[in-house]
Each structure stands twice: as structure tokens, then as C-alpha cells.
Amino acid sequence: MSLSAIFFLDLKGKVLISRNYRGDVDMSKIDKFMPLVMDREEEGNLSPILSHGGTTFMYIKFNNLYLVTTSKKNANVSLVFTILHKICHVFQEYFKELEEESIRDNFVLIYELLDELIDFGYPQTTDSKILQEYITQEGQKLEVAPKPPPAITNAVSWRSEGIKYRKNEVFLDVIESVNLLVNANGNVLRSEIVGAVKMRVFLSGMPELRLGLNDKVLFESTGRGKSKSVELEDVKFHQCVRLSRFENDRTISFIPPDGEFELMSYRLNTHVKPLIWIESVIEHHSHSRVEYMIKAKSQFKRRSTANNVDILISVPSDADSPKFKTTVGYAKYIPEQNQCIWHIKSFPGGKEFLMRAHFNLPSVEAEEAEGRPPISVRFEIPYFTYLISLFSSFYREAKNF
Structure with missing residues (x-):
């Protein structure tokens, strides 16, 4: 990746804090950003x-801040943006909110974190739970300086x-x-599922977990293409997952972090029916008022219930x-x-x-000119997924238990 420096700027471009990692780019170059x-x-x-002038600026905007990196080399841009978002996540774990005020209040701690997150322009320790074991917000005393945990240099970092x-538990x-997106005729124009x-995990020692997938690639390669399976796209795994094992037999094998984490995210381009169907009738009366009749129907099984349903009508x-x-x-x-x-609040199936x-509507003609934006629906259905058959097996191997 090879970053030269990183800068935190306010919305006016003023540098709040910066860290020079390689010294090959003049720090005053940020004035051109x-x-x-x-x-x-x-x-x-x-x-x-x-x-500008042989220097590349790569940046993201987060709340009221710009996070900017500089480089003179052919950097891996995807990795640069990944580490910038990871820095935001780590700082949020420490400060709850990442904004200009939290930057000003935590200068010393931020410098410590930046030195551990990136070393000579390359990503190092980016796991907030490991960092919190030896970089705290309580201040350090010279006679009891904390030592980095062994996980920093281990293969399982x-x-x-x-x-x-006492009690070993795993929750998934x-x-x-x-x-x-559905048009006025009831035809589905676009549908996708984004999942995580x-x-x-509350397990002792170094346990190895395995998760089997009912993946379409696996079933087709083994001649079981007609089995109930799913085709995952844009799959992203936590760093603990052994990617080579997944490529070979579509098994997710990993030694998990302790506590809460996101194992994977995915996307599905698949045809799905609307879970809550909306019909609307708009009636205009003598150019002075307008009435809406909205009918909402739940199209899922009676044993399920949608919570906190919001239907937004323009x-x-x-x-x-x-x-x-x-x-x-x-309403x-x-x-x-x-x-x-x-x-x-509660919408049963x-x-x-x-x-x-x-x-009341002073000008119906104005409404016609503005057009009719689509009706939006937001809701949650606990214990309901389209991918009920996503996982075929789940087991663990206890190591050093």
C-alpha cells in the first residue's frame, strides 16, 4: 500500500492532526488539497x-472531517480506502463519535493509535479489541508501561x-x-438482498469453527445443481476466515475473535416478492383539496410479524x-x-x-408538475430471512481448550 502520510482536516481544510510515515512527500503539499x-x-x-505535482491524494469524508492520505507510489487504492474506513471504526470504538471535537480532545491517544495502525506506510494492527488491550484512554505510567499482547506477533493477530x-457459547x-423497486403496474423493476x-463468540482457548454453505457453486461442481442452494455475490469475509479452504470446498473455517464481530457480508441479485404490498388511490376535488387512500397488505406467513413499519407517502x-x-x-x-x-408498530402476516x-391544496396543477415520487416502506421482521437454507452445517473443533 505504501502511504506517505495521513491527515485529518476540518471542513475548511485546516489540518487538525497528521502523521508522516515515510518522509518522501512534503507535508505542506496538503495545502493543495x-x-x-x-x-x-x-x-x-x-x-x-x-x-497534483506527482502527489496523489486519496480521501474519504466522515461526519465533519476529511481523512486524507498522500502517496508518491503506485498505491493499492482499494486497500487505502479500506484502511481509512478501518481507522474510522477504531476511533469510534475509542471515542464513540469521530468528529472534530473528539480529535481535539484526544491528540496523544490518536498519535499512539496511528503508530500502531500503520507502520512506515503499511497497515499493521487494525483490530480495535486487540488495540484496547494495551492502548487505553486512562493514560500511562512510566513504571508500568503496558506490553503489547502476544497476539500482535502471532499468526492469529x-x-x-x-x-x-465458564460457559462456552456461540451466537449467530x-x-x-x-x-x-416496484412500478405502478405491480412489476418488480429491481430487487436485491444485502446480508451480513x-x-x-464466548469460547475458551483457540477454538476452530466451521460453517458449511448451501452454495450454488459447490452444488454444481459436485453434480447436485438441483439442490436448494443460493448464489452469493460480493462476498466479504472477516480476516479470520481461511480463504483457501473456502475456495476449495466452500466451507467457512476460522478461529474467531473474542466477543462480537461480523463474519461475512454478501449480496444476492434475486427475484423476491414485496413482503408488504402497497396500493394507493389519489383523488383530487375541485382544485382545492386532495385525498389519499393507502392500503397495506402483508404478504408473508401469519406466524411472522413485521415491526416498526413506516410507510412514507410524498x-x-x-x-x-x-x-x-x-x-x-x-399517521x-x-x-x-x-x-x-x-x-x-406491529403488522402480522x-x-x-x-x-x-x-x-387542502391551493394548486393542484403544481402537484401534477412535480410528479409523484414512489411510496417507500421500511420495516423489520425478526427471525425471518430469505436465506433460511444458507447454512448446511455448523460445528467446532476445540484446540488448546
Whole structure:
């Protein structure tokens, strides 16, 4: 990767803190960064990679900060952005919020972290749990200077040795988000599932866990293509996963970190039906008012329940005097967003509910010119995933237990 330096800037481009790793780029080069960003913004050609005089700037914007790296070499850009986001995550673990004020309040600690995260421009220890074992927010005393844990130099750098629990437990959660776009005729224009497998591990010693996948690649290679399987895309694993084992037999084999972590994330381009179906009828009355009739129907099994359902309906910008009537939940008008929200706390499967909304409307013609943005639906369904058959097996091998 070979980074030359890293800078934390405020929104005006003022350097809050910086670290020079290689000394091959003049630190004053950062003065050229904000003018380059402003020029690109005016041209409408803003890019996270900028160049000036043989120096490459790679940056991300996080809250009210710019995290900028400089390099004169042919750096691995993907790795650069990965380490920048990892730095944000580590700092959030330490400070809860990463913003200008937390940077100013933690100068000494940040320098310590930057020295451990990156060494001579190359990523080193990026696991916040390991870092917190020897870099604390309590200050250090010279006579009891902490020693880095052995995990820093071990092959398994994400887990410390000697961990013991009275009760050994493993918890696994599959969390999926369904992104769906349906047109007015009821046809699905776009659908995808974005998922993550999160784990909480409380095991003694150095256990090895294995997770079997009902993966389409595996079934086709073994002549079982007709079996119930899934085709995963954009799979990203935690660093603990043995990638060679996964490539060979699609088994996820790993020695897990202690505590909570994300094992993998994935995406599925697959056709799915809307779990909550929305129908709308809009009636205009004598160019002075408009009424909405929204019908919501749950299209999942009765044993499941959707929680915290929010149905967002766009209304004309000049609408006023809202009146609502719902069969369940409540509705409210948010004028600053030109929307009304119908909130249903609990929506059981196989149910159907109605909401009517009435608005005074000085100018119906204006509404027609603005168009009708799509109705959006947000909800959560516990214990429900499209990929119920994602995992075929799960077992552990105890080592040093």
C-alpha cells in the first residue's frame, strides 16, 4: 500500500492532526488539497482520488472531517480506502463519535493509535479489541508501561491466548436488507438482498469453527445443481476466515475473535416478492383539496410479524391542513420533507390495513408538475430471512481448550 502520510482536516481544510510515515512527500503539499476539491466540485467532477505535482491524494469524508492520505507510489487504492474506513471504526470504538471535537480532545491517544495502525506506510494492527488491550484512554505510567499482547506477533493477530469462560457459547445472527423497486403496474423493476452474518463468540482457548454453505457453486461442481442452494455475490469475509479452504470446498473455517464481530457480508441479485404490498388511490376535488387512500397488505406467513413499519407517502409541497384516519397505527405530516408517514408498530402476516389522508391544496396543477415520487416502506421482521437454507452445517473443533 505504501502511504506517505495521513491527515485529518476540518471542513475548511485546516489540518487538525497528521502523521508522516515515510518522509518522501512534503507535508505542506496538503495545502493543495482543498483547492483541488473545490475546483472539482465546481466542475461537477468530484473524485476520491486527486493528483497534483506527482502527489496523489486519496480521501474519504466522515461526519465533519476529511481523512486524507498522500502517496508518491503506485498505491493499492482499494486497500487505502479500506484502511481509512478501518481507522474510522477504531476511533469510534475509542471515542464513540469521530468528529472534530473528539480529535481535539484526544491528540496523544490518536498519535499512539496511528503508530500502531500503520507502520512506515503499511497497515499493521487494525483490530480495535486487540488495540484496547494495551492502548487505553486512562493514560500511562512510566513504571508500568503496558506490553503489547502476544497476539500482535502471532499468526492469529485478532485473538489473544489464554481466554477462558465458564460457559462456552456461540451466537449467530443473519441480518438481511431487501431493496425492492416496484412500478405502478405491480412489476418488480429491481430487487436485491444485502446480508451480513454477525457472531458473538464466548469460547475458551483457540477454538476452530466451521460453517458449511448451501452454495450454488459447490452444488454444481459436485453434480447436485438441483439442490436448494443460493448464489452469493460480493462476498466479504472477516480476516479470520481461511480463504483457501473456502475456495476449495466452500466451507467457512476460522478461529474467531473474542466477543462480537461480523463474519461475512454478501449480496444476492434475486427475484423476491414485496413482503408488504402497497396500493394507493389519489383523488383530487375541485382544485382545492386532495385525498389519499393507502392500503397495506402483508404478504408473508401469519406466524411472522413485521415491526416498526413506516410507510412514507410524498405529498405536494404546498399541501396544508392534514387530516388522517387509520385502521391501525397513526399517521403524521412532516412538512419539511413534503411527506406523511404512516407508522404501524406491529403488522402480522396475512393482514390488511387502510389509511386515509386529506390535505387542502391551493394548486393542484403544481402537484401534477412535480410528479409523484414512489411510496417507500421500511420495516423489520425478526427471525425471518430469505436465506433460511444458507447454512448446511455448523460445528467446532476445540484446540488448546
